[in-house]
Amino acid sequence: MTRTSERRRPQPFKRYGPHAGKVITLVIILGSLGGSLLFGRSDPPEPAVAPLSTVVTAIEQGDVKGAELYDGENTVTITLDDGSVLSAHYPYAYSDSLTKLLLQHDVLVETTAPEPPSVVGRVLLSLLPLLVIVGLLIWLARSRVLTGGIGKFSGKRGQQIGEVPDDRFTDVAGCDEAIDDLRELVELLKAPDRFIALGAKAPRGGLLVGPPGTGKTLLARAVAGEARLPFFALAGSDFVETFAGVGAKRARDLFDRARRAGGAIIFIDEIDAVGRTRSNGPSHGGESERENTLIALLSEMDGFASDVRIVVLAATNRYDVLDPALTRPGRLDRVIQVPAPDRRGREAILAVHTRGKELGPDVDLTLLARRTPGMTGADLAQVVNEARLEAARRSVTVVDGGCFDAAVATVTLGRARTSALVTEHDRLITAWHEAGHTVAALVQPEADDPVSVSIVPRGAAGGVTWMSGSDDQFLTRRKAHARLCVSMAGRAAEELLLDGEYTQGAHGDLAAASALAYTMVTQHGMSSLGYAVVAADTVRMGGAVAERVHLEVDRLLRDAHHEAGALLHAHADLVRAIAEALLEHESLSRADIAAIFGAQRTSTAVP
Numbered sequence: 001m002t003r004t005s006e007r008r009r010p011q012p013f014k015r016y017g018p019h020a021g022k023v024i025t026l027v028i029i030l031g032s033l034g035g036s037l038l039f040g041r042s043d044p045p046e047p048a049v050a051p052l053s054t055v056v057t058a059i060e061q062g063d064v065k066g067a068e069l070y071d072g073e074n075t076v077t078i079t080l081d082d083g084s085v086l087s088a089h090y091p092y093a094y095s096d097s098l099t100k101l102l103l104q105h106d107v108l109v110e111t112t113a114p115e116p117p118s119v120v121g122r123v124l125l126s127l128l129p130l131l132v133i134v135g136l137l138i139w140l141a142r143s144r145v146l147t148g149g150i151g152k153f154s155g156k157r158g159q160q161i162g163e164v165p166d167d168r169f170t171d172v173a174g175c176d177e178a179i180d181d182l183r184e185l186v187e188l189l190k191a192p193d194r195f196i197a198l199g200a201k202a203p204r205g206g207l208l209v210g211p212p213g214t215g216k217t218l219l220a221r222a223v224a225g226e227a228r229l230p231f232f233a234l235a236g237s238d239f240v241e242t243f244a245g246v247g248a249k250r251a252r253d254l255f256d257r258a259r260r261a262g263g264a265i266i267f268i269d270e271i272d273a274v275g276r277t278r279s280n281g282p283s284h285g286g287e288s289e290r291e292n293t294l295i296a297l298l299s300e301m302d303g304f305a306s307d308v309r310i311v312v313l314a315a316t317n318r319y320d321v322l323d324p325a326l327t328r329p330g331r332l333d334r335v336i337q338v339p340a341p342d343r344r345g346r347e348a349i350l351a352v353h354t355r356g357k358e359l360g361p362d363v364d365l366t367l368l369a370r371r372t373p374g375m376t377g378a379d380l381a382q383v384v385n386e387a388r389l390e391a392a393r394r395s396v397t398v399v400d401g402g403c404f405d406a407a408v409a410t411v412t413l414g415r416a417r418t419s420a421l422v423t424e425h426d427r428l429i430t431a432w433h434e435a436g437h438t439v440a441a442l443v444q445p446e447a448d449d450p451v452s453v454s455i456v457p458r459g460a461a462g463g464v465t466w467m468s469g470s471d472d473q474f475l476t477r478r479k480a481h482a483r484l485c486v487s488m489a490g491r492a493a494e495e496l497l498l499d500g501e502y503t504q505g506a507h508g509d510l511a512a513a514s515a516l517a518y519t520m521v522t523q524h525g526m527s528s529l530g531y532a533v534v535a536a537d538t539v540r541m542g543g544a545v546a547e548r549v550h551l552e553v554d555r556l557l558r559d560a561h562h563e564a565g566a567l568l569h570a571h572a573d574l575v576r577a578i579a580e581a582l583l584e585h586e587s588l589s590r591a592d593i594a595a596i597f598g599a600q601r602t603s604t605a606v607p
Contacts, residue, residue, distance in 0.1 A: 047077050047087035055088045056098075059105055067102050068110040069095070078107075165231050167221040173352045174345030174377055175215060181336045182206070182223050189227040189263075189309050203334050204301060205312035207271075207327060209319045210338030213378030216315035217269060219338065224265035229309065232258060232266045236273030247274065247293025255300040255310070263309030271314040277323045294323060301331045340376050343369045349377050353384040360400030367590075368404055370468045371451050375411075383407045405452055405589070408466070413458040422457065427583060429494060430455045430463040433505055435578040436493025437465040437486055439571050440564050442597055446482035453578070454587040462505060463582075477526045480516060484560035485567070487513035492564040493575060510557070517556040518549070527552045574600045 055078055058064050066079040076098060077087045090098055102109045169179050185203060188195055195201075208216040217233065224231035232254060258264035268274075274293050301312060314332055316322065326332050341349060346369035354365070372380065386407035391399045422430075434453050441447045448467035455463040467486075491506040522539065525531040529552045539546045568575055577596050581588055588596075 047085035050086040050088050052088040052090050064107050066108045165221040165225040167225045169222050172218055172222050173348035174341030175338050178336050178338045186226045204330055205332040206334035206336050207332040208315040208336050208338050211317050213376035214338045215377045216338050220267040220313045230261045230264040232264055236270045248296035251296040258310050266312045268314040272316045272318040272321050275323055275326045276321050298325055349380045353381050358398050360398045362401035383411050386410050431579040431582040432493045432497040433490040434463040434465050435575045436489040438578055439575050440486045440489035444482045446479045447486050451590045455582050456586055480520055484513050485564045488561040489564035492568050496568050517553045521549055521552045
């Protein structure tokens with residue numbers, strides 16, 4: 001026979017007697033009723049708020065039998081003989097005077113001082129700063145700033161690195177020599193056995209050197225895409241942050257991730273932020289942290305295993321400030337120049353950015369490349385994008401030559417200020433000024449050809465004349481003088497219009513011409529000052545040499561101005577014709593300028 005046990009409910013008050021629970025329940029009920037009777041009784045009526053003058057009058061007339069002052073709230077409450085209660089606020093400085101008045105009229109005065117803060121309140125106030133600090137540390141710990149953030153590339157940035165890019169060398173244009181250097185590097189990564197059999201060692205890294213916007217990051221991504229390797233792209237500033245020791249730990253973590261991937265392309269942009277030449281003296285603070293990070297990077301580059309395909313590519317436009325230990329063989333041992341593209345490179349870049357897009361029949365990429373000397377790949381990409389935006393503003397379906405003309409002007413000088421209020425007087429002077437530049441460029445064989453001219457204000461300029469530009473590496477003395485003459489022709493045209501008078505509109509031309517003339521005198525030996533190169537510090541310090549440089553620069557500008565004036569006087573009809581066309585149409589294209597020039601030459605040749 002099995003005996004079952006029934007689980008009974010606990011009886012916590014059983015040991016105090018059989019009726020203990022009932023007694024305690026009754027006490028709780030009676031206590032609740034008593035509390036409700038005690039605290040639920042009706043409060044005395046609220047005092048009526050009265051002006052302070054009414055209260056003072058009642059005290060002086062002897063109608064007050066009691067008063068209570070609340071110093072914490074600057075409030076006085078009086079009880080009149082008829083039992084009514086009045087309350088009034090008094091100024092802070094009036095407390096003593098009010099007390100004396102009440103005592104003079106034999107009024108019973110009760111004073112209530114402000115309650116001091118409790119012990120708990122004082123403790124909380126003293127602990128508040130500590131609680132804030134502890135709370136901030138807890139928040140930092142939970143947000144991974146102090147745990148996962150130090151030494152690791154976590155968060156959104158970490159999710160974007162370590163993938164194989166889709167970019168290829170066919171997506172890069174304008175830097176064929178750099179692509180050839182990097183193509184050999186890709187072959188070493190894809191088929192290392194062929195080179196190892198000959199005893200050749202694969203390069204450990206490469207340094208891409210060039211101005212901003214030339215495509216250094218895109219080249220590094222193309223290398224990873226061609227080699228089918230993960231791409232880790234970081235900036236030099238990512239290694240050095242607020243906390244000491246962050247940079248070195250992040251460098252080690254980065255290379256560990258690359259090793260675990262079995263091979264990778266590590267790209268460090270703006271490496272000069274962490275790889276500057278170390279100082280010989282003692283370093284402190286941020287300088288010490290940067291040097292520790294650099295040492296960690298150098299040691300990691302030396303620790304590559306022979307069976308792991310890891311290549312470090314870095315980019316900078318400040319090659320001169322890098323530490324020599326970074327560029328020695330075995331580290332960033334290949335220096336790859338990525339300069340601004342030449343004319344053919346610019347044309348190829350424009351073709352890449354316009355690939356697959358319908359263009360107008362008047363769009364000439366070769367001419368557009370000639371108009372954009374010195375522009376980088378990023379600048380040209382912006383030109384193409386601005387041209388598309390301009391087509392959208394005009395509500396046309398095809399990007400035509402006019403859209404590209406506006407885009408080049410927008411990228412170089414800013415958006416056209418079509419809403420600017422320009423008087424007819426200013427339009428006339430601007431038209432003649434720009435016509436002077438155009439004519440001086442047309443009639444001088446050594447000058448660059450004008451491709452467009454406009455009197456529409458852009459940025460700080462009231463008008464602009466676009467030249468074709470040149471990619472020539474060498475500047476002859478005659479060509480330099482021709483450029484000076486074109487620059488000074490704007491003021492010469494103003495003098496032709498205003499009978500010898502001129503305006504301040506040539507300040508930009510004077511600045512550009514002065515810079516060119518200064519270089520001719522101090523660097524190129526193209527003046528009577530001689531062949532000796534004059535350092536910039538010598539000119540800044542003043543003295544006899546600086547004075548001679550200034551006089552020679554001024555002489556070159558005066559000669560150019562005199563020559564420009566003579567040219568414009570000889571072709572005054574052409575200047576007037578271009579100025580009148582500008583006043584009518586505001587902008588002239590290369591074809592318009594050529595038509596006006598041809599018509600003037602024909603009319604001159606006819607007897």
